[in-house]
Structure formats: structure tokens, C-alpha cells
Amino acid sequence: MKKLTTFAIATALVTQLAACGTILHPERKGQRGGNIDPAIAVLDGIGLLFFLIPGIIAFAIDFSNGTIYLPGGSAQLSPEEMDALVADNVVDKQEVAKMIAARSGEAIDESAGSSMEIRRM
Structure with missing residues (x-):
């Protein structure tokens, strides 16, 4: 049971470090600006609620990759x-x-x- 709990926590942290937008929408990489995707912002925000540092990193990665923005144009x-x-x-x-x-x-x-x-x- 202890190994399963450790594995679940480690998986959650690694997922947050990779950032939600980057995992869910890799095709959006490289976008520069636009409207923010509320679903990705909420998922990154949940990371802030549970794990402050990984949540900040998730937002930083999504903004730097451009995956937090809705496809536009x-x-x-x-x-x-x-x-x-x-x-x-x-x-x-x-x-x-x-x-x-x-x-x-x-x-x-x-x-x-x-x-x-x-x-x-």
C-alpha cells in the first residue's frame, strides 16, 4: 500500500511538472499570445492548490510553450x-x-x- 501511494504521488508531481497544456495539447506549442484556455488554466490552478511549486512550474511551462492559449486565427x-x-x-x-x-x-x-x-x- 505504501508503494502504491508513493507511486501515485510521484506520478502526480511528474504530471504537474510537465504542465497540463503541454500534455493535453502538444499541437499548440509555439503559439504566442491569444485567449487563455480556461480548462488548462483551471488544471494548472489545481496544481497550485495542492502543490505550490509544481503548480507554478506548470503555469510557467504552459506560458513559455504557448500551450495555455486557445488555438486562434x-x-x-x-x-x-x-x-x-x-x-x-x-x-x-x-x-x-x-x-x-x-x-x-x-x-x-x-x-x-x-x-x-x-x-x-
Whole structure:
């Protein structure tokens, strides 16, 4: 029983040292600013309540990695770009692939997935 308790406490401390946002959302690493994810902030805050130093470290890691921030941003398209991508309310996947390749420098497989219907605002 003593070994199990020791293992549970050690696991909790190691998890807090790694930071909640870094564990739960590694894809968010590298974000710089934005809206704070309340779920990650609460989980890091719980670390502060139970273990002060690991909780502070968890907040520091999440802020430094950018994993505490909600993913944000949106694509801004001009009306001309929107007309080039959309015909009869269906997105042309080939045009999207060309635009992504032109802007990001990375090729994309337009054969994957299906057509998306959109609504203009």
C-alpha cells in the first residue's frame, strides 16, 4: 500500500511538472499570445492548490510553450480569392491545395477528404 501511494504521488508531481497544456495539447506549442484556455488554466490552478511549486512550474511551462492559449486565427480571404475557391457553394479542393501550397510552401494532397459546403456571410 505504501508503494502504491508513493507511486501515485510521484506520478502526480511528474504530471504537474510537465504542465497540463503541454500534455493535453502538444499541437499548440509555439503559439504566442491569444485567449487563455480556461480548462488548462483551471488544471494548472489545481496544481497550485495542492502543490505550490509544481503548480507554478506548470503555469510557467504552459506560458513559455504557448500551450495555455486557445488555438486562434482564421484565414482571411479577399472576395476575389473566395470566388476562385467557391463555385455553387462547394469548395474546389484543387484551388485550396494550390493556395495552401503558394502561401505555406508545402504541398497538400487534394484527393483526401470530401467537398465542403460553405455559407457566405
